[in-house]
Amino acid sequence: MTIRSSRWRSATAFVAALVVAAPVAVAAVGQVPAGRGGATARPGKPAAVTGAARQAQAAGCGAPVPTDAGVVCGLTRDGWREYLGIPYAAPPTGGLRWQPPQPHAPWPTPYQATQPGPHCYSTNLVPGPSPSEDCLWLSVYVPPETTASSRLPVMVWIHGGAFRVDDDSGNGIGVGTGSGQELADREHVVVVRISYRLGALGFLASSVFGAKLGNYGLEDQQVALQWVKRNVSHFGGKPGNVTLFGQSAGATSICVQLISPGSRDLFQRAIIQSGWYQKFFSAASCSQQLPTLAQAEATASTLASRVGCESSDVAACLRGVPAAKLLAAGNGLDFAPVLDGQFVPSQPQTAFASGRFTHVPVIVGVNRNEGLPVGSISWSGYTQMLRSDYGSHAGRVLASYPPRLFPSATVAAGAVVSDQMVCSALAAANRLARWVPTHMYRWDDMTEPYYFTSTPAEGNILAGAYHSAELAALFPGWALPPSPQLTTPDQTAIIDTAMTYWGAFAHDGTPTTEHALPWPPYQDNMSVMSLQPAYDSEVLHADNLRQTHHCSLWENLGS
Secondary structure (H helix, E strand, O other): OEEEOOHHHHHHHHHHHHOOOOOOOEOOOOEOOOOOOOOOOOOOOOOOOOHHHHHHHHOOOOOOEEEOOEEEEOEEEOOEEEEEEEEOOOOOOHHHOOOOOOOOOOOOOOEEOEOOOOOEOOOOOOOOOOOEOOOOEEEEEEOOOOOOOOOEEEEEEEOOOOOOOOOOOOOOOOOOOOOOHHHHHHHOOEEEEEOOOOHHHHHOOOHHHOOOOOOHHHHHHHHHHHHHHHHHHHHOEEEEEEEEEEEOHHHHHHHHHHHOHHHOOOOOEEEEEOOOOOOOOOOOOOOOOOOEHHHHHHHHHHHHHHOOOOOOOHHHHHHOOOHHHHHHHOOOOOOOOOEOOOOOOOOHHHHHHHOOOOOOOEEEEEEOEOOHHHOOOOHHHHHHHHHHHHHHHHHHHHHHOOHHHOOOHHHHHHHHHHHHHHHHHHHHHHHHHOOOOEEEEEEOOOOOEOOOOOOOOOHHHOEOOEOOOOHHHHOOOOOOOOOOOOOOHHHHHHHHHHHHHHHHHHHHOOOOOOOOOOOOOOOOOOEEEEEOOOOOOEEEEHHHHHHHOOHHHHHHOOO
8 A cells, every 4th residue: 555645845835924024122131132033933922920030030041931940031022932951960970979869959039041051971971061961951942922831842852872972962052053943933833952861871770879870861751751751831831731852862752651650640642753773882782682781780790890880889889980081981881771670670671561551642763874873894793793692593584684785885785774673663653553653754854964973975875764854844943963965855845744744743642634635544554654755655554565675574573
């Protein structure tokens, strides 16, 4: 079954008709400079200002909003508002390193949420503020014409990065900077982006720290969601209509939050983007077996030995090691979500098969060429990768993807990883569809410039639907250099398509709207939406993907 339509090209005209050109009206305080931000924004009414917020405004606080820790001041232009770097938990430093997140002390004066928060320490820092352990912050993006009583849908973004890289560089200011403001404005939702601890600082599991072992980064996410539930109504959002969406490690985080008892009632929908990978990308994913406590404790012991913490008070010693030294010592070790029996009570795929997870509507997503970021490898490296990722099954995988079929080892490795991820996503859709409303997509924009510069410039991998390609559509201008930009008319069409579907899902739990090709649920004849540029998206049958990506092999291997 294939349903194709180009009738939806008219969506561009529809959106354009909604945009009202407006003069630039910059607030006296909390202003941002003229530029791309606000180019398509509509003038709007500021949120109601009362009590402490009115006093804060009088004291020079832009767009004040009350929270349970005090008033926050934001940025505003042409009606849209941004609140950047709001602390949602106490700094996890000193004695709070490797402890669950604790409440942040109230701030006695208005908090200037006008600059992005610092990146969490990670193994591969992106440009931005200097890294810090004091990094538990979130940013809120509010569309025009929003008041405290608007009760708009809320979309909470969890970034990826293999649980060791802070790739949430999209914390710029204004429209066109990858910030979340454009999604908020176009789809009339409140967007929240959160940070969380990474690497050894977020996932080191050792009994020397007490009863709770590892998963501190996941607990950070949960506490951020609790903050959203308590406070987002002041920004015009509806606490009972929250959509979690995330990519790669962010998608895996959502899989875990779906099965974590403490996350129930904190979100009502979930979009899981490219969370179906094997160890090549990370030690944990929606489709992998998460490490056991015993495995994680062995990793912690190795790290302690590397930094010289083998004394009687290992916890105090480790807490005294500088963060940068810890991260350097952890090179080659895996730090990721752990099956601890508490926060993570079971393996995600087992929970999805049995129905033991929070039942909310979900979108399962995967990109056609997920394996493109494998980098340049030799044929010996190719076989080594297969042994590492697929163990005793490596021979069967090699027989299905023999060197003679590919122009290079890089292309072969990319095909293996891509097919396995697509088939794992299909398997997940089948499991989830037994219990909850499920939609599935494959990102098929083959025109996007390739981001991962480590891959050689081979003709057939200069562009494609690679791992993370959809971020350029959801967050136009995202700032990871060299930042692929979608600039052609056909490419900008997929921005409109993606935001329309994601926004519709946030509003009412189904991605279908009258302004885009109808997207049937997976339960409807195993339908999969192929998202393509130029409004040429089409609905495919799952068997189309199974054949294209050799899923019979991966199903036999248990993907």
